[in-house]
Amino acid sequence: MRLTKPTLFTNIPVTCEERDLPGNLFNQLMKDDPSTVNGAETLMLGEMLTLPQNFGNIFLGETFSSYISVHNDSNQIVKDILVKADLQTSSQRLNLSASSAAVTELKPDCCIDDVIHHEVKEIGTHILVCAVSYTTQMGEKMYFRKFFKFQVLKPLDVKTKFYNAEVSASYLTDEVFLEAQIQNITTSPMFMEKVSLEPSIMYNVAELNTVDTSGERASTFGSRTYLQPMDTRQYLYCLKPKQEFAEKAGVIKGVTVIGKLDIVWKTNLGERGRLQTSQLQRMAPGYGDVRLSLETIPDTVSLEEPFNITCKITNCSSERTMDLVLEMCNTSSIHWCGVSGRQLGKLHPSSSLHLALTLLSSVQGLQSVSGLRLTDTFLKRTYEYDDIAQVCVVSSEVKKIKEEVL
């Protein structure tokens, strides 16, 4: 018999008032019912424990517990009983019996009991194989096996997404944001006891799932501490490369290991489950030979009024000095002010230069700053920079009102 946690008995309250025909008869019946709560009989959730009714579902990361009872139904004493419980998964066979020693004798109507536990680490079909061997009074050796088959299902659906911090002082200390969506795909509510990101050695992590309200860390999920079936929660983490790795630019190029998520949940009466994701990997953004990053940009600008941005251009190549020409191409909304095709001069490896540019937008709304082109005249190679940043364009009156309010 599988031992999932017992459940609490619920009763159906039927009450009446003194003046009604049955008088206090219904209320008395409820008082006499041992499954109601003494003094609060109308409370549906009682205190009486009932054993699990059926095998139920078992999920990856939960602990499979089972009661194994070998009962002598015959009227003979049997000897040298050996009970073995093995769990067969698709990849391995595990022995779960607590002891492998044989019991010398078992009298009629007596039993050998064992409770086994196993944390389920594989999905799919599992077969519990109980093998019993014993010797009868006649000295005959007997052996039988019983099979109990069950499926292990997936409890959670985890989706992850990485975001690179948009503006940062230097590309070497880039922060990475990890968004993890965790969905309960079981059929019962799930209390999330712990969801944490264990970073790889290169990163420090800050969890962004609590809000500081008057000195107390309150969960962003509010008072709802559990996930209903099919509910999804979104967790956010901020990862910063550790100083020693941040200095070595090469390390964080290409594919890096970010860390893994460790999830602990609980269900009915504290039935516990735990899962760890595999190592989450991220493709570090490649910046090519020349990187253009933004140093300053206003968030809101007025329609058809020029505004300034500051760019930083870095020569990321290892040994090549570049001679750069800047071109500015207008898009349907963004218009650059100034001369296109201007020489920026020589730029040595690992050095950078700052560039102030002026532009204006002819369209309202959230506009994307695009259209910068850098050409390396030595190699005749052009680098394109589109969607560098976004800026909110409003009519000048709105902007005035907004400023007054502020």
Added chain:
Amino acid sequence: MLRFLGEQAAVKRQVLNANSVEQSFVGLKQLISSKNWRAAVDLCGRLLTAHGQGYGKSGLPTNHTTDSLQLWFVRLALLVKLNLFQNAEMEFEPFGNLDQPDLYYEYHPQVYPGRKGSMVPFSMRILHAELPQYLGNPQESLDRLHSMKIICAKILENLEQGLAEDGSMTTIAQENRQASAQLWRARLGRVMYSMANCLLLMKDYVLAVEAYHSVIKYYPQQEPQLLSGIGRIFLQIGDIKTAEKYFQDVEKVMHKLDGLQSQIMVLMNRAFLHLGQNNFAEAHRFFTEILRIDSSNAVANNNAAVCLLYLGKLKDSLRQLEGMVQQDPQHYLHESVLFNLTTMYELESSRSMQKKQALLEAVALKEGDSFNTQCLKLG
């Protein structure tokens, strides 16, 4: 029973039926208290026929009286108690939303000269509101309960403003007003209770907990039980920490209970907390502790036995449950206890049928016709 134990045993069974009691309210009460609810349902039917209602009369002009409505209430309540929800729903149907004109005193001026208002018992409205949730439509239940809540609150408001219940200017004596206000407060509390239960059934735990908190306002004397109940809700979700917090709160309001009861509650909650922490040995210790101060505590007895099973002590567990059932069958032949017992019989041996039939025999001797034999899993 005839199927499993044979005719001889069946003849031995003596239960009251609708014929063997006085054909009156007295007989009806006798059937109810002896747990022969099926017979009681029959008797209600007969008594209603005597009132010119009931079988085959649906759709005809009715002649309700307070008595006939009380009979209907009892009959419907018993159907619900017997888990015959579909039947109850069908029989509720002719009453509509319980606000048809013929359900008012004013409709029968010859019988009730000068009386005003609805003849429908409040408990019948509760029953009517609660019913859909058992038939898989909790939203309808919530809707009905909400409109009841609004009416109760309005009546209370009227009373507080010095008006009569229905908002008219009729003057009421001060003590009547107080009694009425008390009654309607209790009723409002009862509606909140139903709402909380319904939300719990819907597994909307956040709202259910909120609703139980508001029930405390109406029934402050039940605060310890309700806080414990909320604690158990959190245990059910798996939120052990919050459960623990509630159980600690319970200990702060213990003065509302008498000594023994409060001791039991504290121990019970501690036992449940250990269950939540997967510590069946400690939970068993606390349940046993309760039995030391109250040896007839059915819940503690049953729960201690359940813990024993999880500790690998099937035989001990069976002994405890069997002991309970034999000692005081009046009390312990409860569905949940018997269900546990039969589950363990099935685990113990492939020849569990015999033992189950023995239980059926014991039940047949003691219980009325309302016993739900499903818990014996006779198959």
